[in-house]
């Protein structure tokens with residue numbers, strides 16, 4: 001399997017070291033939207049979609065003013081997943097499957113650019129979007145991003161184990177090398193996406209953590225501004241913290257077999273994109 005690491009949405013929020021831990025307070029931090037494009041025997045599979053092309057043409061409707069103010073997204077058409085897929089020599093319809101960690105706007109925003117793809121998602125997350133149980137769930141999912149009626153395939157967790165995590169295996173039309181690993185907390189149906197690349201596992205942990213230092217087994221750490229942001233956007237605090245602890249244990253016990261990364265950390269993104277041998281696209 002060939003794996004491409006794509007950044008499908010750079011954000012430059014003000015906050016300097018409070019957000020990224022590097023020196024300097026009065027500068028903008030960098031965040032990415034770390035997606036994977038997988039060349040599999042079943043066609044192209046996109047894991048996460050970033051903000052999508054409408055983010056550059058109608059950003060307020062697509063992303064909302066609050067999100068734009070908070071994260072200052074760069075919104076370059078060239079960063080959209082569909083444009084990067086084209087840049088690699090593929091057509092958008094070659095992407096037969098999309099697998100998502102959750103349905104927040106910076107993860108599902110690009111679905112509209114792949115209307116023919118089957119969209120695999122954990123059923124609890126789809127329910128949270130379709131039947132929000134409170135105001136925060138009603139506000140966090142952007143209706144406009146789902147108006148084209150994506151071909152969702154929801155799955156329950158079926159109790160199969162993957163390194164001790166309950167997991168969904170056997171996604172419709174896909175082989176056993178891609179699975180959904182529920183990691184609730186950020187949203188109630190949040191999940192990771194695990195990929196057996198043939199050269200070890202990758203786990204895209206989405207927004208189950210935000211900073212590489214959080215998975216440091218001996219001294220987990222996170223810049224204070226980012227830690228505050230993380231708790232402001234969480235749905236279930238206890239599950240989020242428990243799952244972070246489980247991810248630390250996974251890295252501690254199986255770090256040579258599984259490479260874990262999150263959606264928005266630029267350090268992890270650049271490290272993995274460079275290791276994969278392709279020049280990363282970054283705004």
Ligand SMILES: [Zn+2]
Pocket residue numbers: 104106107207263264
């Ligand atoms: Zn996110």
